[in-house]
Amino acid sequence: MxxxxxxxxxxxxxxxxxxxxxxxxxxxxxxxxxxxxxxxxxxxxxxxxxxxxxxxxxxxxxxxxxxxxxxxxxxxNPDGMPGITPEYEQKQAEQLRPMIAEAICRSMDKERLLQIVESLYEDISHSEKENA
Amino acid sequence: MxxxxxxxxxxxxxxxxxxxxxxxxxxxxxxxxxxxxxxxxxxxxxxxxxxxxxxxxxxxxxxxxxxxxxxxxxxxNPDGMPGITPEYEQKQAEQLRPMIAEAICRSMDKERLLQIVESLYEDISHSEKENA
Amino acid sequence: MxxxxxxxxxxxxxxxxxxxxxxxxxxxxxxxxxxxxxxxxxxxxxxxxxxxxxxxxxxxxxxxxxxxxxxxxxxxNPDGMPGITPEYEQKQAEQLRPMIAEAICRSMDKERLLQIVESLYEDISHSEKENA
Amino acid sequence: MxxxxxxxxxxxxxxxxxxxxxxxxxxxxxxxxxxxxxxxxxxxxxxxxxxxxxxxxxxxxxxxxxxxxxxxxxxxNPDGMPGITPEYEQKQAEQLRPMIAEAICRSMDKERLLQIVESLYEDISHSEKENA
DNA sequence: GTGGTCTAGACCACA
DNA sequence: GTGGTCTAGACCACG
Structure with missing residues (x-):
């Protein structure tokens, strides 16, 4: 790490x-x-x-x-990570909303935005699996 | 507004x-x-x-x-909004990355995350078109 | 004009x-x-x-x-333009100085700066001589 | 300073x-x-x-x-100064142009103007090298 | 102790 | 009436 x-x-x-x-x-x-x-x-x-x-x-x-x-x-935490609570969902939406609004303003189309999110998701979850 | x-x-x-x-x-x-x-x-x-x-x-x-x-x-700005510059893309990725990391930690699968982003995108871009 | x-x-x-x-x-x-x-x-x-x-x-x-x-x-003014008074020289230097300082900061070498000034001088003095 | x-x-x-x-x-x-x-x-x-x-x-x-x-x-900035960007060049020309126009009006010939600029350039870049 | 933010209130240049 | 600038004074987050 x-x-x-x-x-x-x-x-x-x-x-x-x-x-x-x-x-x-x-x-x-x-x-x-x-x-x-x-x-x-x-x-x-x-x-x-x-x-x-x-x-x-x-x-x-x-x-x-x-x-x-x-x-x-x-x-x-050996008992596992916290889950998807309603509070988390709300916080997440509040954080996401202004970023998505700016993307819309800059004419980033939905497909491109989703592609960026997906690619970051893959990048993070696969990046260091093997070299702890 | x-x-x-x-x-x-x-x-x-x-x-x-x-x-x-x-x-x-x-x-x-x-x-x-x-x-x-x-x-x-x-x-x-x-x-x-x-x-x-x-x-x-x-x-x-x-x-x-x-x-x-x-x-x-x-x-x-009557000349239109700023575009998708490299600086913007970098800023966006930096903002998105920790949020996506937390979603992964909380076992939010990729499909659900993409669905949330898509739904916010639609929500923002359609919400107030008629009532300025 | x-x-x-x-x-x-x-x-x-x-x-x-x-x-x-x-x-x-x-x-x-x-x-x-x-x-x-x-x-x-x-x-x-x-x-x-x-x-x-x-x-x-x-x-x-x-x-x-x-x-x-x-x-x-x-x-x-039909009697001709004002000349190069000491007050003008001082005002000119005061205006020029911060601009030249910034050029130096940005590693613009003296030759390039002089070339820019010369080219603007030529541009202005030749630009509209014929089409009043 | x-x-x-x-x-x-x-x-x-x-x-x-x-x-x-x-x-x-x-x-x-x-x-x-x-x-x-x-x-x-x-x-x-x-x-x-x-x-x-x-x-x-x-x-x-x-x-x-x-x-x-x-x-x-x-x-x-320890990473060095900003460089000569196109935006800077444009801003510089916009600032320089009216000053040069006035110099021309006042019959300052090109050589004298260039000499003033050069002398300010030298003055600034050498003035305080030793007494920080 | 550092910068970041906010408030209240003022004067000025501009158009 | 508009934004631009400046002042005085305050609280907070950060490290």
């Missing part, structure tokens, strides 16, 4: 971290039950503040992607 | 405003060449500061969605 | 007007002593406010490019 | 600031990767509102001259 952070992105580092971990799980490079680096070691590895890692982990735990045990450390 | 703002949202007001205007254009309820409310009148209508409106308008102008005439006011 | 105005430029209309007239004189399409349209007729020709034309003419007169006679109308 | 502002100028403060920073980069007194003062400290140093500084920095960032890191502050 290689973490890539863009320090001059408008996205906060903790959010980039969450995204990378979620994508790691989606791609299969992080499997349920698998250990994640400790807050301390990850912080020193990628050179960011402890608080930042902590915030990312805490939020991922709240959403059910990982578990944090006081002594044992951090693991990808 | 009805503007709905969520003052509790983590999304800044000016960004919500941009999204609503872009969606208005996408839906056809705002047509190229059509006037937008003046900075001051919109500010007082929706109860936010004029600088907030100004920021939204300025950014929309920079992206090519609207034109700002010095004394005449603001109009939807 | 064809006037081209860009209503969505950041440059005020009266300044665009001044520039066009000065360029007309520089190109030879407007000659010293030649009549300029009256405030009223020019305003209706190009569809802008009387005050705007008036402001442009007044400023051009102050700088010595034209003369305004109450009844006879407006003419290109 | 000494900032000189003319509060009486018709050029907005934020634009003067942008020009001074660009000239600082052109002269070599500001080098890629070098820190710029924080919004607040610069504002109090030169006695203007922090929003004014913010506007200048934001625009310089959009044009690619500087980078703004969310919590670390502002630096001259």
């Amino acid at each position: 290689i973490i890539r952070l863009d320090m001059q992105s408008d996205l906060p580092i903790y959010a980039q971290l969450m995204n990378q971990i979620i994508e790691g799980i989606a791609s299969g490079s992080l499997k349920p039950g698998e250990d994640l680096p400790s807050v301390r070691s990850l912080a020193s590895d990628i050179g960011v503040n402890l608080h930042t890692i902590n915030k990312a982990y805490t939020l991922l735990k709240q959403e059910g992607f990982i578990q944090i045990h006081r002594q044992k450390g951090v693991v990808v | 009805i503007i709905r703002l969520d003052m509790q949202s983590d999304l800044p007001i000016y960004a919500q405003l941009m999204n609503q205007i872009i969606e208005g254009i996408a839906s056809g309820s705002l047509k190229p060449g059509e006037d937008l409310p003046s900075v001051r009148s919109l500010a007082s209508d929706i109860g936010v500061n004029l600088h907030t409106i100004n920021k939204a308008y300025t950014l929309l102008k920079q992206e090519g969605f609207i034109q700002i005439h010095r004394q005449k006011g603001v109009v939807v | 064809i006037i081209r105005l860009d209503m969505q430029s950041d440059l005020p209309i009266y300044a665009q007007l001044m520039n066009q007239i000065i360029e007309g004189i520089a190109s030879g399409s407007l000659k010293p002593g030649e009549d300029l349209p009256s405030v009223r007729s020019l305003a209706s020709d190009i569809g802008v406010n009387l005050h705007t034309i008036n402001k442009a003419y007044t400023l051009l007169k102050q700088e010595g490019f034209i003369q305004i006679h109450r009844q006879k109308g407006v003419v290109v | 000494i900032i000189r502002l003319d509060m009486q100028s018709d050029l907005p403060i934020y634009a003067q600031l942008m020009n001074q920073i660009i000239e600082g980069i052109a002269s070599g007194s500001l080098k890629p990767g070098e820190d710029l003062p924080s919004v607040r400290s610069l504002a109090s140093d030169i006695g203007v509102n922090l929003h004014t500084i913010n506007k200048a920095y934001t625009l310089l960032k959009q044009e690619g001259f500087i980078q703004i890191h969310r919590q670390k502050g502002v630096v001259v």
Whole structure:
């Protein structure tokens, strides 16, 4: 699992971290039950503040992607990922809507948009299955 | 054109405003060449500061969605919307990727995701064609 | 003399007007002593406010490019153009400096910059000599 | 880096600031990767509102001259300056043209104009190389 | 401590 | 009346 952070992105580092971990799980490079680096070691590895890692982990735990045990450390949730809740569906639609609106404005036709989404879906889910 | 703002949202007001205007254009309820409310009148209508409106308008102008005439006011770009530039495609993919990764994590299969995107696409592009 | 105005430029209309007239004189399409349209007729020709034309003419007169006679109308200064005063030299340097600084930043070498300036000089001074 | 502002100028403060920073980069007194003062400290140093500084920095960032890191502050773009894009060339010609037209009107011959430009080019690029 | 955002209120240039 | 600019002062997210 290689973490890539863009320090001059408008996205906060903790959010980039969450995204990378979620994508790691989606791609299969992080499997349920698998250990994640400790807050301390990850912080020193990628050179960011402890608080930042902590915030990312805490939020991922709240959403059910990982578990944090006081002594044992951090693991990808062995009980499986959170499902498709109504809250998630609503959040997803709220995020998707402005992006789709912009695509329509720019005359991107539906087929092309769906193709882009499909291709990203395939790209993420197949990318790192083998090299964890 | 009805503007709905969520003052509790983590999304800044000016960004919500941009999204609503872009969606208005996408839906056809705002047509190229059509006037937008003046900075001051919109500010007082929706109860936010004029600088907030100004920021939204300025950014929309920079992206090519609207034109700002010095004394005449603001109009939807009559020369048409910005196209599908490489920069846009990259931005779009960067935004889409973490959302798709989360969908995969939550076991949303590709068909369902595509169906959601398609349905939002149809919803936006047909929703307000008649009631400007 | 064809006037081209860009209503969505950041440059005020009266300044665009001044520039066009000065360029007309520089190109030879407007000659010293030649009549300029009256405030009223020019305003209706190009569809802008009387005050705007008036402001442009007044400023051009102050700088010595034209003369305004109450009844006879407006003419290109028959006594010749203003010369190269120290004030002009200072103003010119102040305007040129930030543009040259940006060119340097963008790694435009001196030769290329001089070539651009020379080519604009030739372009303006030869452009409309024959078709007033 | 000494900032000189003319509060009486018709050029907005934020634009003067942008020009001074660009000239600082052109002269070599500001080098890629070098820190710029924080919004607040610069504002109090030169006695203007922090929003004014913010506007200048934001625009310089959009044009690619500087980078703004969310919590670390502002630096001259370490990846190098923006290049000579077609948009830049067009903007430059639009700015240069009326200035050259006026020079022609005032009978400044081409050689003298080119000499002025060349001398400013040399002046800026050599002026502050040593005293950052 | 950093930039990001928002508010309230002001003056100005432009047309 | 329009947008453009500037000020003063505030709260927040981030690290």
